[in-house]
Amino acid sequence: MIQSVCARAVRTVIKKSYTRTGGVIMTNFDFLKDEPKFKSFADTAIAAERIFSIDESASVLNCRRAMEFAIKWMYSVDSSLTKPWDDKLVSLMSAEDFRDLVDNDLWQRLDFIRKMGNTAAHTGKRVSKEQAALCLENLFVFMDYVAYCYADQYTERAFDEKLLGKTETKPVAIKPQTPEIDLETLIKENQALKAELTARREEQQPTYVPKPLDISEYKTRKLYIDAMLEDAGWIEGKNWLNEVEIPGMPNKSETGFADYVLYGDDGKALAIIEAKRTCVDVSKGRQQAKLYADLIEKQQGRRPVVFLTNGFETRISDNQYPERKVASIYSKRDLEKLFNLQSMRTGLTNIFVDKKIAGRYYQEAAVKAVCDSFDRKNRRKALLVMATGSGKTRTVIALVKVLLNHGWIKNVLFLADRNSLVTQAKRSFVNLLPDFSVTNLCEEKDNYGAHCVFSTYQTMMNCIDMVQDEDGKLFTCGHFDLVICDEAHRSIYNKYRDIFNYFDAPLVGLTATPKDEIDKNTYEIFELESGVPTYGYELAQAVKDGYLVDFMSIETRLKFIENGIVYDELSEEDKQEYEETFETEDGNLPEQINSSALNDWVFNEDTIREVLNILMTNGLRVDYGNKIGKTIIFAKNHRHAEKILEVFGKEYPHLKDYAKVIDNYLNYAQSAIDEFSDPKKMPQIAISVDMLDTGIDVPEVLNLVFFKKVMSKAKFWQMIGRGTRLCPGLMDGADKDKFYIFDFCGNFEFFRMNKGKSTANTIAVQGAIFQLKFEMSYKLQDLAYQTEQLKKFRSSLIEDMTGKVRELNRDNFAVRQHLKYVELYSSGENYQALTYADTLVARDELAPLIEPEKDDAQALRFDALMYGIELAYLAGKKYSRGKHDLIKRARGLTKVANIPEITKQAPLIEQILHTDYLDRADVNDFEKIRKNLRDLVKYIPKEYIIYETNMDDEVLSTEWNESELENDDLKNYKAKAEFYIREHQNESVIAKLKGNIPLNSEDVKELEKILWSDLGTKADYEAEYGEKPLGEFVRGIVGLDMNAAKQAFSEYLDSTNLDSRQIYFVNQIVEYIVQNGMMKDLSVLQDSPFTDQGSIVDVFTDLSVWMGIRKVIDQVNANAAA
Secondary structure, eight states: OHHHHHHHHHHOOOOOOOOTTTTTTTTTTGGGGGGGGGGHHHHHHHHHHHHHOOHHHHHHHHHHHHHHHHHHHHHOTTTTOOOOOOOOHHHHHHHHHHHHHSSSHHHHHHHHHHHHHIIIIIIOOOOOOHHHHHHHHHHHHHHHHHHHHHHOOOOOOOOOTTTHHHHHHHHSOOOOOOOOHHHHHHHHTTGHHHHHHHHHHHHGGGGGOOOOOOOOHHHHIIIIHHHHHHHOOOTTTEEEEEEEEETTOOSTTTTEEEEEEETTTTTTTEEEEEEEOSSGGGGGGGHHHHHHHHHHHHHHOOOOEEEEEEEOOOEEEEESSSSEEEOOOHHHHHHHHHHHHHHHHHOOOOOOOOOTOOOOOHHHHHHHHHHHHHTSSSOOOEEEEEEETHHHHHHHHHHHHHHHHHTSSSSSEEESSHHHHHHHHHHHHHOOOOOEEETTTTTSOOTOSEEEEEEEEEHHHTTTTEEEEEEESSTTTOOOSSSEETTTTTHHHHHHHHHHHHHHOEEEEEEESSSSGGOOHHHHHHHOTTOOOSEEEEEHHHHHHHHOEEEEEEEEEEEEHHOOOGGGGGHHHHHHHHHHHHHOTSSSSEEEEEGGGTTTTTTEEHHHHHHHHHHHHOOOOETTTTTTTTTEESSSHHHHHHHHHHHHHHTTTTTTTTTESTTTSSSHHHHHHHHHHHSSOOOSSSEETTTTTTSSSTTTTEEEOOOOOBBBBHHHHHHHHGSSSSTTTTTTBBOOOOEEEEEEEOHHHHHTTOBOOOOHHHHHHHHHHHHHHHHHHHTTTGGGGGGOOOOOHHHHHHHHHHHHHHHHHHTHHHHHHTTHHHHHHHHHGGGGOOOOOHHIIIIIHHHHHHHHSSSSHHHHHHHHHHHHHHHHHHHHHHOOHHHHHHHHHHHHHHHHTTTHHHHTTTHHHHHOOOOOOOOHHHHHHHHHHHHTTTTTTSOOOOOOEEEEEEEOOOEEEEEEEEEEOOOOOOHHHHHHHHHHHHTTSSSHHHHHHHHTTOOOOHHHHHHHIIIIIIOOOOHHHHHHHOOOOOOHHHHHHHHHOHHHHHHHHHHSSSOOSSSHHHHHHHHHHHHHHHHHSOOOGGGGGGTGGGGGOHHHHOOSSHHHHHHHHHHHHHHHHTTTOO
């Protein structure tokens, strides 16, 4: 402490005034000349300022070079900085060691210089005087920091902008450009200084007062918003102008200045951007931007899009939807496309669904439900719940065609989580929409410009930042007009949410999971009421309609799978095998082998034999009973699948090539799937581990065998969907009308008890560790933990976390989605008063972004285990499972105690295993365990012994159960009834209603038969339509034939006694009745278009004429009564 005070006393603060010396202008960087050790970068920094007034680009390039030279110099003199794998500037700056030395604001300043230098050197874009000045200021702050940490004497100083104006404007003799500095050479040259300067920096750095970025609106633009615009391909001075004068504002000067205006090729404003400081809520600029947009619209006849941004958060108002958050500013082509689509767009009320694509009633109803949601309800998200095999892909193809024809979309993105699903979907689009250009990003690398892009989520995440064309970045946030997400559920959305948040497009989700089984959060993602998708067509209804096949479950309980292998319950012969197999080295014999071990590390041949026997005896067969139908056995793991195949070969040696394992271990797995899919080829039985659970379409499948537990409801129903497809003529000429599901693991019972759960949302270990550290930092704020040791521990956690956040690549699209929080938690100051809400932010916004560690995976998992135990301690929880896992690992270490590093930790391991140490331990003790053992766990031997047995298993019970499918008849009755009426307009009774011909009693009976018998019941009808007469219902759907309507009103339309206003009025009535079938509510006559040429009283001065027209209306209505 005394040494620090003395050292500070030596560093006398001197106030300098800058004067002209010998005719040479002083610069902000002259102080660097006072330190000979700074010679490698001093001249370049001075040159950067001296050339500022002559050439802004050259000034910026010199700023970048001076910064690079100074950073390399730091690496050469500071032992805490280790040279990364290459010495490019971006690598040196991004290294964790370097980011630990500079605070986040200073790093942002340096990154700005780097980016501006790249712009000046490589793009040919003009650098503005303001940008160059900001580079010089940022460079000065960095040089000041270098001097504070490493100079022999430090002089306090501030950047003087006035000196920039005094720089020579006539040509000056700038020294020849300093040659590039070789880092290796510099390290050798400065080796002697390393110890001294490292010590000085370690002493001085803690007292350095950071110079925070006071980001005004201007600097917000320079640092963040300009970068967004450049990333989207905008060119400053060409199609992007700053501070555009807008006359007519309601202020004293009657003038305002829009921060940014973006222009199209026609010279008209496409968008305005209102910028606020990063710490200001973007909504503050909303009214100001609205006024600007009003004035520009008045001036040019088109309202511009409005963006509100503070650099971290950006919102859009696009004149169609309510204001919403977007990932970035649209590109020029995005905005031009937006205006083109808005000008071409027509309503989706009366759409035509191509029946060659989607010819089933529910497919048409699904398309119309989405269109109604997008148009009338003005929503941007829709969820379709459609059973596997019901034609989800055909439905969305028909939807895409409707939206294309009505001018709503141009570019479509189809996302799925597996290559096979992407390939299938693309194939369907090509066949059904042959004129729509398509590409599969998983296979094609040269067709990015297609209008329909198919991709897996992971491939698209990699393509967003990488794919460019002649206009720059292709997949900008406004590139797609519709995103289709196959098998949309919460786990998919959470894992890849950055894609959904990045692309600002309406979203259609598809899922086969029954609507009542879908996670509540999935409905929230699509902004829907829980249990109420945009449209639902489930398996039960599809079976009832004859579009899919029902199943029967054969639920068998096997003793070993149910209860495990219990020694006391075995025969004497099997007991002997049990003893020989499971007796331990020290002579101990477990009382039983738990059922969870079956098919994991214990494979009992007789259990598999029983399963195969039940399948081969009871399974549905083809070829007049000579051959079992196509069958999928869902196995637990690869070893299990191989064992099933081995036992099948022993039991059925005459059935060569009958069974085959198809999983990820198999080369050319797709060809094996294709062979299984061919009814004329073997195998008949596919033994699958995950690969055939979803996404394959084999109508010939007659038997499914569940030989593993399934915990996810979504996956369970997808697996059932492998057997639901129709297959005409399969059963020896008869159509497939059912399939069997053999369940040996209690799955149906499990889901009947409603124990199923959504797929867990997993997070990588590095993200989990970050979250645990964050939550511990929150808990360690408690008064009880304010000891010196724990305060130091909390500081180390914060230092680790800020380092991990600073490492994140700000140019990556996923990181940019969370930039506000990335910047916030890059600074240790923002961890000082954490709240519970902050821990949720860290979990959702930061933890998924954290980059993997270059550390041993087992050590990292041990870190996660110990941090979990420490957090449990701080939260007052026991966390017995964690302690059990710790003891298990400690035991593992005792088996290799001959390793010297482990021998050294023997006392600690003994404490863990043989004392009450863990019960007495606190955070400091657990942290000691973590540090001492983390690098040793890699030595624990991987004891994964596989046991193969052949003990007699026993069938406890077998139950044959009908499917017990539930359906939602009510909603589907409405869709079926309306579809039937539209499709059968030529049938006698419906044609009469459309033609305004009164119905007789036989017609009414026929209508009742159709609506109350063929399509459903009278109760179904009344539940949906109440007491509405059947004829009115039909007329409301088909409308009235135009010729019939004109005939009804011919007395008035053909009359020479009516004036033009009266004829116009009657024509409007005809139009209305043709469209709606009737006119029951006469109040519509008081609105436009009926009143466009006057009210009824104004138009019909002779009311007897009106009463005659009224009588015709009543007769038309009466003809629909039934």
